[in-house]
Ligand SMILES: Nc1ncnc2c1ncn2[C@@H]1O[C@H](COP(=O)(O)OP(=O)(O)OP(=O)(O)O)[C@@H](O)[C@H]1O
């Protein structure tokens with residue numbers, strides 16, 4: 188055999204083979220691979236879940252704010268000095284309507300009666316529901332909507348007819364309006380409509396901003412006055428204002444609503460509560476993101492640790508590969524890619540885990556599931572960067588090993 | 598000396614000229630002390646000698662795993678003692694095959710994949726590497742064990758896999774350090790048999806061994822003592 192040999196400038200290690208070798212190195216140590224990728228999985232998973240839940244949560248809040256409108260104000264009589272419920276003057280609605288930037292005004296008053304399905308029912312069983320007077324524009328003013336039937340209008344507002352809030356209808360078991368009647372203060376009222384929740388982007392009625400309205404049976408102020416001698420003083424007035432002038436409107440509202448005791452008038456912008464909620468949740472997010480980052484750091488150190496041990500344990504393999512023609516660069520690439528694959532594996536699993544947690548949790552909360560693409564991208568990039576950092580030193584050490592040293596029996 | 602070109606056929610497979618290898622220390626250890634050796638293409642030679650006489654050191658220097666402190670090493674006509682680390686890797690990939698006492702098989706890989714690793718750094722695609730590995734395994738008598746893992750093979754079979762891996766790139770020179778050192782005598786005999794067969798097919802093989810039976814059965818013996826060649830059977834026959 189006298190084949191003449193031409194000597195190449197360098198041996199070569201094809202890219203597919205580097206990948207195959209690195210993957211094979213991980214594949215033949217499955218348990219260790221899984222355990223060492225776990226740190227990265229937990230870190231990335233936590234970060235993706237935090238970002239996803241935070242985004243899903245604020246998407247829900249944003250939906251609610253959008254449905255509500257940031258130009259809505261609620262004017263209430265607050266608490267009088269002597270305690271007990273104060274009411275607003277009878278002409279408060281008319282006065283407020285005269286404020287220039289105000290677009291619409293709608294008043295709600297309290298009727299001191301209970302609502303029952305029939306006279307066999309113990310009045311205490313429908314506790315939590317109330318009877319309120321409402322003007323015909325209430326639903327429009329609050330961006331609400333009617334589920335079945337219609338809201339009170341000028342005709343029905345003067346008759347023994349009622350419209351039920353969503354929770355009230357549910358509690359009373361009213362599903363349709365075909366001649367259904369309920370007992371209000373001992374009088375039979377015909378149900379002409381059922382409303383959707385005024386805050387129907389939230390699934391949880393207890394967090395509804397209009398909990399009180401959802402639990403109410405609405406009747407017209409005229410019939411309330413006629414049957415129950417309910418005074419015409421409103422206790423809550425909803426005001427829609429031109430948003431550009433809303434601060435001015437807030438400034439003049441107390442004096443306009445009740446010129447005699449403006450200090451007792453409370454003006455609230457309901458969207459502020461939601462915005463505050465959003466801000467509060469983002470401080471928690473930062474905390475969890477910080478914890479996720481710590482988990483990632485620990486995961487990265489875990490990978491570096493595993494790779495350093497691998498280089499020591501696999502000394503003979505390194506020597507063998509050098510004997511078979513691997514250059515230092517080939518050895519470096521193999522170990523670096525192993526670290527990269529390890530952390531990328533952890534990263535992908537982490538993204539899936541985080542997305543699954545987000546989807547499950549957001550779904551349980553009745554939120555729209557939002558998994559921000561930047562969380563996925565960021566998670567994967569973070570994983571790869573960590574792998575590169577964690578793998579660099581062990582890979583360089585592996586490459587520096589002299590072949591004869593590496594081949595010495597261990 | 599031609600480094601990149603194709604050396605003519607009549608170059609020796611291996612030539613060592615005044616090779617000295619000193620390990621630093623106080624005092625330094627002179628493991629090779631002026632070694633001159635020429636191994637022709639197609640030779641099968643044994644290197645013997647007491648422990649610590651420098652046999653492994655010489656095998657490493659011959660195989661470019663280590664550099665001589667001084668002197669010249671030529672493999673198939675290529676002067677390799679002054680090459681960069683990268684070029685030496687190319688020499689090992691293309692010209693030299695190694696067989697070790699501890700086999701050094703990759704536990705996670707099947708026999709055929711272990712043998713194909715012998716071509717991994719040659720740039721051949723996987724399909725060709727596998728095909729060559731199958732052929733070579735067949736040649737060492739393991740055609741029926743292609744997909745077994747090292748832990749499913751006997752010691753002798755493992756060493757056959759390692760020999761196939763050393764041969765698969767058709768190197769100019771095969772270097773074996775104690776290839777039967779971990780095997781019982783019966784298995785050793787079969788490896789000895791295999792070495793003879795490969796020699797008959799034209800391979801150039803140098804075997805470092807403590808095994809007198811094996812050494813005596815080979816066509817040439819080189820005896821080391823204290824880093825020098827004490828005796829070379831080639832001297833007598835000349
Ligand atoms: N890396 C090293 N550093 C220092 N001295 C070394 C090194 N490697 C080998 N030696 C020394 O060089 C001499 C030759 O060692 P070598 O391993 O070549 O012997 P050997 O003939 O192969 O022995 P054995 O038959 O036991 O394998 C010994 O004295 C040894 O201690």
Ligand SMILES: [Mg+2]
Nearest residue numbers: 652653654774
């Ligand atoms: Mg030795």
